[in-house]
Amino acid sequence: MAESDSDAEENPQEVSQPAGPPGVLRERYFVRSNQPLPDLSMPNAEAFAAEDKRDANRSLYALICRPELPARVNVMRAMRGVSGLGLQQLVEWGAMSWPPAGRQCLAVVYEKPAGKRVMANLKGEIRRVDEYEIGRKVIDPLVNGIKEMIGRGITHRAIRPTNLYYMDSAGERLAFGDCVTSPPALDQAAVFETVESGMANPIGRGSGTYADDLYSLGVTLVFLLLGRNPVAQYDDDAILGLKIKHGSYATLVGDERLPLPMIEVLRGLLCDDPTQRWDLEALLMWQQGRRLSPLQPRVEKRAARGFPFQGREYFNCRELAAAYSRHWDLALPPVLEGKLELWLRRAIEDKERAQAVADVVRGALNATGDKKIASDVMLAKILIMLDPTAPIRYKGFNVMPDGFGSALAVLLGRRGDTRLLVEMVMREVPSLWFEGSADKRRPDTSQTEGNFRELRNFLTTMGMGFGMERCLYELNDGMPCQSQLLGEEYVVELKELLPALNTAALKQSNTKQVPVDRHIAAFMAARARSDINRNLVSINDPDPGKALMALINLLAVFQYRLGPESLPGLAAWIGALCQPVVAGYHSREKRKELEKEIPKLVRKGSIVEIYNLIDDAGAREHDHQGFGWAQAQYQAAEDEIKRIQLDGDDRAKEAERVGKQAAAVTGILIGMITVTITVILTVW
């Protein structure tokens, strides 16, 4: 199940020596692309020589992250500049233009170890660390390193001998290697993970807790004490099976002879019960010489008779649940036929659990709707009942709740199938897990549970800014925006988005393309401090004018809040798209005014002013009222013309009447004038 990416560490890729300009991080650190350092490379990040412009004598190297993987940006922020015993100093990090990739990549600059990796690969052998020196040389620095990280609220999740370095050439100063260039525990072999985390797919192990780091430290100590991998002959599945069957300590230490004080600490660190496992306090007490009673391994209750499944017999619930998870479809018949219930009742003698299983099976059988869906959800529930501490398991995909984000990111980055993850959320499997899980040690359970409910809402909304992309950015703080529109730009924070779009605008040839796509919208929604869901609904408006206005509004708000003041490229892109908005005004005069003003604001690079110009509510209202008045005028004129044209007959009659009247008046007037003239002539 838990195929690991750690093999890449053992077989470093053949190194090419590309010539080219160096990458420059924050105008200070030069990363030499023609000086690769395969010995310091991580499975998902290549190492190159780095140089500090201000201090050329400083020995540095840089790891270049893969753009498709979410780096642990929150850990980078927390660890930047931290130097201490057991820690390799993370000097600087950030996106930079990386010539070999032809795009921007995230680079992490570290203090370069003077010594080598403690173990080159997990199958090799090293000199055993002396029992009298292991405390001073190994445990003290590493515990201090973990303590530093716990103090900053972060976990390492990449503690293994192949990720430990001697920071000095004398081999006295041991420190943890990188833990930020890939998702948590992605590169860990199952042997270094707790049983629960080991059952999860490597991409979905999650940040976990410091208890997971302490477990990995315990396994690492075993490797260093023995000078080799005690389970090198087994694959990950077999190791997991052995851990479940015999317990971690027994699996890793077995019959090896270890010093008594080390047995105590290893039993504490390798305890499979998370509540019993040694915490930092216990470890510090042990370091100070206070001896605690060794923990006795507690393995799960063994059944009186095995449960036959796929040619094997399983003697406890955890083993069987893991097997069911691996063979999902084959697991359904024995469960539906009641064989599992019978086994729980008779062989395990757990009547309560048997009854709960029977109820769930009955519920699935009586369910209306799609029987396949009901069966899948039923099996997910039953697996939680059989092993409540295991990861969320659905159709063979196992993921820790806090590893869901990284799993999604890795699958999307690898163009993998995300349907299982979507189904898992849509069918509310995580909620079932939170209801039934025994993992109550994590303080953020309710928040994580709430997050899954929110994810479901995002997935049920199809527009831009929602869907799978929104889940991706909500769950991965360090995930760079994956939009094709950004080209080679590496955008992790919202304030980097507008400058990146500004640069991308210069290369944009499609004038009809809006400066937003599903990834950019989801990225903005996830990274914005305020809730912009209402704006996103407007961005998805079927009216292109309204949608564009909503987008410009959003970009203007981000420019106003986060800068920069001038974005001529992006402003030109938006200006070219403003036609529908300008066309939204009815007044031709207003349109001409806007068409004259927008180019001026484009040159200024102000999206804020472009928005204010085209979204003048007063002008819009004035335009609306004016248009209404004009329509009424036009219609009145139309009615008048029709009336005139229809009144032809009446007008002829009227003309006849008026003509006759006028003739009569004329006749009378002529008569009167004649009389008057005659009178005057006669009397005169």
Added chain:
Amino acid sequence: MAKKPPPRVAAQPQKKQGGVNKIVVLMIVAALVPFSLPTAIIVAPCLFPTLGAYFSERGNNRYAWLCVGGLNFSGVVPTLFGLWFGVHTMDEALRLLSDATVLFWSYATAAIGWGIYKAMPPLVANWMSFSTERRVAGLKAAQRKLVDDWGDDVRKKG
């Protein structure tokens, strides 16, 4: 609700009163005839076209007698004034009547009256048509201006 009957009672006295007025006027005119018989001898044949116009026209708008009468009278007035300010006798009246120019002028002016009466309605009709066309052209120009200012959408009903 039952409709009220038409006000028949009120209409009858009005009609009766109009008839009374006419009779009174005719009686006065008849009474004056013996005192101005020479005038009547001239007026009666000379204003014959006016009488003809009055009786020949049908319909609501009977204005021909006014138009023809006005001009017909203007043709007779000089003769009447000659009679009144000259020798107002029957002989003189008959002499004037036997003069062809008197009848000619009275009948010619009546003919001119008829001409005016016939020509005026088409003239008025033409003038009204011209003013209507100007009005329509003005309205269409205003509509074109609205389309220029607000676009084709302005044609749609709001």
